[in-house]
Amino acid sequence: DQQVKQNSxxxxxxxxxxxxxxxxxxxxxxxxxxxxxxxxxxxxxxxISISSIKDKNEDGRFTVFLNxxxxxxxLHIVPSQPGDSAVYFCAANGDNNNDMRFGxxxxxxxxx
Amino acid sequence: KAGVTQTPRYLxxxxxxxxxxxxxPISGHRSVSWxxxxxxxxxxxxFEYFSETQRNKGNFPGRFSxxxxxxxxxxxxxxxxxxGDSALYLCASSPWTGANYGYTFGxxxxxxxx
Numbered sequence: 001d002q003q004v005k006q007n008s009x010x011x012x013x014x015x016x017x018x019x020x021x022x023x024x025x026x027x028x029x030x031x032x033x034x035x036x037x038x039x040x041x042x043x044x045x046x047x048i049s050i051s052s053i054k055d056k057n058e059d060g061r062f063t064v065f066l067n068x069x070x071x072x073x074x075l076h077i078v079p080s081q082p083g084d085s086a087v088y089f090c091a092a093n094g095d096n097n098n099d100m101r102f103g104x105x106x107x108x109x110x111x112x
Numbered sequence: 113k114a115g116v117t118q119t120p121r122y123l124x125x126x127x128x129x130x131x132x133x134x135x136x137p138i139s140g141h142r143s144v145s146w147x148x149x150x151x152x153x154x155x156x157x158x159f160e161y162f163s164e165t166q167r168n169k170g171n172f173p174g175r176f177s178x179x180x181x182x183x184x185x186x187x188x189x190x191x192x193x194x195x196g197d198s199a200l201y202l203c204a205s206s207p208w209t210g211a212n213y214g215y216t217f218g219x220x221x222x223x224x225x226x
Binding site for chain 1: 116145147152153154155156157160168170202204214215216217218219220
C-alpha cells in the first residue's frame with residue numbers, strides 16, 4: 001500500500017538550473033509533509049517540511065509547494081548545485097499517526 | 113551532541129538465523145522508529161517505540177520485533193531470516209512521539225542474508 005509515491009526514480013539537471021522533484025499521496029488524512037535528502041552510506045537528513053494549512057514553504061534555495069486538492073507536493077531547488085546530488089525522499093504524516101510514510105525516492109544528479 | 117548511533121554498520125547472516133540490531137537515539141529523545149530501505153521500495157515503516165511502548169507497527173510479519181529500554185535505546189530483532197530481509201535498516205529518533213517533531217536518522221545497518 002504505497003500511500004506516498006515518487007514516480008520519477010531519477011532526475012538529471014544542469015548546475016545552476018532548477019530541479020523539481022514531485023510527490024503524490026493518496027491518504028487525505030495526511031497533514032504534514034517532509035522532504036529528506038540521503039547521501040550514500042548515510043541516513044536521510046531532514047530538508048524542509050510543510051503543514052497542510054500552507055501551500056508553500058521556503059528555506060533558502062529550497063521551496064516546497066503543496067496542492068491539497070491534487071494531493072501533490074513538489075520540491076524546487078534553485079539554483080541547483082553539484083552538492084545537491086543525492087536521493088530525495090518525500091514523506092507524509094497524519095494527525096495522531098505515529099508513523100511517517102515515505103516515497104521510494106528520486107535520485108537527483110546535478111551536472112557541473 | 114552525539115547523533116543517532118546504529119550498530120553494527122554491516123552484518124552478514126545465513127538464512128534461518130536471527131539477528132539483533134541496536135539503536136541509540138539522541139540524548140533526550142524518547143521516540144525511536146525503525147525503517148527498512150530496499151531498492152525501489154523506499155523506506156518502509158517497521159515500528160515506533162515511545163517510553164518503552166510500541167506505539168505503531170507497519171505491515172511486516174511477526175518475525176520482525178523490537179523493544180525499547182528505559183534509557184530509550186532500542187533493539188530490533190528479526191528471526192528466521194529470509195533472503196528478502198536483506199536491506200538497509202534505519203533507526204530514527206525524535207524528541208516526542210509523532211513525526212511532526214522531526215526525525216533524525218542514524219546511518220543504518222546494512223544486513224545481507226545469504
